[in-house]
Amino acid sequence: ALASARSDTLIWARDPDQALSIGQRHVNPRHLPDIALPPALRATADFGAALAHVLEGPDQADRLIVLGVPMSGLADVCRRLAQALPARVPGSAPVHLLWTCKGISPDTHQWPHQIVAETLPGTAWLRTGVLSGPSFAREVAQGLPVALAVASRDPDTGRAAQAAFHGTQARIYGTRDVMGVEVGGALKNVMAIACGISDGLRLGTNARAALITRGLAEIQRLGVALGGQADTFIGLTGLGDLVLTATGELSRNRQVGVAIGQGRSLDDILAGGMTAEGVRCARAAQALGREHGLDLPITDAVCDVLFGGVAPTQAVAALLARDPRDE
Numbered sequence: 001a002l003a004s005a006r007s008d009t010l011i012w013a014r015d016p017d018q019a020l021s022i023g024q025r026h027v028n029p030r031h032l033p034d035i036a037l038p039p040a041l042r043a044t045a046d047f048g049a050a051l052a053h054v055l056e057g058p059d060q061a062d063r064l065i066v067l068g069v070p071m072s073g074l075a076d077v078c079r080r081l082a083q084a085l086p087a088r089v090p091g092s093a094p095v096h097l098l099w100t101c102k103g104i105s106p107d108t109h110q111w112p113h114q115i116v117a118e119t120l121p122g123t124a125w126l127r128t129g130v131l132s133g134p135s136f137a138r139e140v141a142q143g144l145p146v147a148l149a150v151a152s153r154d155p156d157t158g159r160a161a162q163a164a165f166h167g168t169q170a171r172i173y174g175t176r177d178v179m180g181v182e183v184g185g186a187l188k189n190v191m192a193i194a195c196g197i198s199d200g201l202r203l204g205t206n207a208r209a210a211l212i213t214r215g216l217a218e219i220q221r222l223g224v225a226l227g228g229q230a231d232t233f234i235g236l237t238g239l240g241d242l243v244l245t246a247t248g249e250l251s252r253n254r255q256v257g258v259a260i261g262q263g264r265s266l267d268d269i270l271a272g273g274m275t276a277e278g279v280r281c282a283r284a285a286q287a288l289g290r291e292h293g294l295d296l297p298i299t300d301a302v303c304d305v306l307f308g309g310v311a312p313t314q315a316v317a318a319l320l321a322r323d324p325r326d327e
């Protein structure tokens with residue numbers, strides 16, 4: 001999306017073959033082999049060169065770095081940045097740093113913004129935020145329209161993202177609610193697994209709608225307890241991303257759920273190395289819910305099925321057998 005909006009976009013890929021293919025042949029053979037990437041897109045495997053491109057490039061007005069790695073790689077890339085960033089940035093304009101990952105650290109239960117703050121202590125010129133919302137990479141790479149949100153405590157970061165992404169394809173909305181956006185992004189993956197399980201069991205569209213709606217209530221309950229704003233969860237990064245991921249066939253989290261509902265084992269499904277962030281963050285979400293005394297029944301059911309040896313049909317029966325309550 002960035003490369004179609006501006007011609008000075010450079011991708012850093014740690015694998016030199018990937019970088020060569022993206023930069024020279026404009027194709028990503030590993031993830032999107034059938035899609036032609038914008039011809040102006042450049043790529044490098046040299047981290048220092050990529051950073052210099054941002055810091056020393058001609059357009060100092062809106063210097064933007066987007067970290068497109070999964071949760072498991074976020075701390076690592078931030079540490080690389082911390083080592084490579086100069087003490088004083090050339091020029092006077094700030095550098096804006098966005099991340100796209102959706103999840104919770106399985107070991108420390110940290111949210112992405114907490115990992116960024118810990119590994120990259122802020123300087124006056126580095127402004128940070130999360131880029132999130134309903135966005136299958138394949139559709140974005142095909143040039144189809146997409147609406148996203150950038151959450152940052154610094155409104156300039158939202159404005160920088162708007163300036164960089166807005167074009168014919170993307171709209172970016174700004175918000176200050178970093179926690180709400182990150183909770184929505186992480187928990188919708190858990191709910192997508194639940195919906196996938198339900199669809200794999202052929203429980204019907206009524207059941208799926210119930211899971212989406214009650215799943216959203218669960219996401220909002222945790223998000224508000226952690227300091228997020230209630231209305232964030234009916235926006236792009238809450239309801240929007242939940243609907244996309246719980247119903248869209250391109251979702252890897254949903255695919256995991258469908259395969260489990262059809263009787264496959266988690267180990268077998270993940271053997272090919274697929275990224276399904278909901279699997280890695282479900283237990284952390286459950287633990288955070290317990291810490292805050294919250295009822296998260298769908299998250300509990302997903303954990304029971306993924307890690308507790310509970311059969312999907314048993315988990316559904318347990319959800320239906322819960323005591324009646326007000327909506």
Ligand SMILES: NC(=O)c1ccc[n+]([C@@H]2O[C@H](COP(=O)([O-])OP(=O)(O)OC[C@H]3O[C@@H](n4cnc5c(N)ncnc54)[C@H](O)[C@@H]3O)[C@@H](O)[C@H]2O)c1
Nearest residue numbers: 014068069070071073076077100101102135136137275277
């Ligand atoms: N794929 C999507 O449609 C999509 C859309 C929106 C948000 N997201 C979120 O963005 C994040 C990344 O998703 P993805 O699908 O691109 O994941 P991915 O697993 O395909 O990883 C993206 C790239 O990051 C690289 N990477 C991983 N760890 C790294 C490290 N330590 N250093 C350098 N590179 C590293 C991988 O090799 C890969 O090329 C996830 O948290 C996902 O939830 C994905």
Ligand SMILES: O=P(O)(O)OC[C@H](O)CO
Nearest residue numbers: 133134135136251252253
């Ligand atoms: O393929 P998934 O399930 O990781 O979902 C991708 C994006 O998060 C959708 O917004």
